[in-house]
Amino acid sequence: MQKDKDMFKPHSHNSPCPTCGKGTVKATIIQNYKTRIKGYPFTVPQACIGICDQCGERVFTAKETRRWGALFDQALEARHALLSPAEIARLRQRLGLSKKGFAHLLGVSLRSIHHWEDPERQTAPSRGADLVMRLVQQGLDAGSVDVIDFLLEEAKKWGVELQVQREVAA
Ligand SMILES: [Zn+2]
Numbered sequence: 122m123q124k125d126k127d128m129f130k131p132h133s134h135n136s137p138c139p140t141c142g143k144g145t146v147k148a149t150i151i152q153n154y155k156t157r158i159k160g161y162p163f164t165v166p167q168a169c170i171g172i173c174d175q176c177g178e179r180v181f182t183a184k185e186t187r188r189w190g191a192l193f194d195q196a197l198e199a200r201h202a203l204l205s206p207a208e209i210a211r212l213r214q215r216l217g218l219s220k221k222g223f224a225h226l227l228g229v230s231l232r233s234i235h236h237w238e239d240p241e242r243q244t245a246p247s248r249g250a251d252l253v254m255r256l257v258q259q260g261l262d263a264g265s266v267d268v269i270d271f272l273l274e275e276a277k278k279w280g281v282e283l284q285v286q287r288e289v290a291a
Pocket of ligand 1: 138139140141142143144145173174175176177178
C-alpha cells in the first residue's frame with residue numbers, strides 16, 4: 122500500500138463552500154472512509170474530503186474519487202474477485218473463438234480482450250463485463266442458467282442484498 126500513499130496528494134488550498142456560501146471547505150483526511158463504488162460497499166483507507174466548517178457539506182474532487190475507483194479495482198484484483206487472465210483465455214478457447222470473435226460476442230473492443238488476458242494486466246474487466254463472462258461460463262458448465270438468480274448471488278458475494286420482482290410482460 123506504500124505506492125498508494127505516494128500517489129496521495131491532499132488539496133493544496135481551501136475554498137469557499139458551494140452550498141452555504143459562508144463557510145470554508147477544508148481538506149480533511151478521514152481514515153477508513155466507508156463509501157460505495159459502483160454501488161458496492163468499499164472502505165477507503167485514507168480519504169481526502171473537503172468539509173465545510175459552517176454547514177458540514179462534504180465536497181469530493183473528481184481526482185480523489187477517481188483515486189478511490191482505482192483503489193477499488195486494485196482491491197478486486199488482489200482478492201481475485203474478477204476472472205483472471207488465464208480464466209478469460211480458457212473461456213474464450215472453450216467457445217473456439219479468436220480474440221476478435223470473443224470481443225464481438227461480448228460487445229467490447231479487441232484491445233479490451235488483449236488487456237484482460239495479459240498475465241501482467243493493468244486493466245481488468247469492468248464488473249459488468251466480468252458478470253457477462255461469468256454468465257457465459259455458467260451457461261457452458263450447466264447448460265443453462267437462471268440469469269436473475271445468478272446475478273443476485275453474485276451481488277451477494279459483493280455485499281449487496283437485493284430483492285427483485287419478476288413481473289412478466291403482458
Ligand atoms: Zn457550507
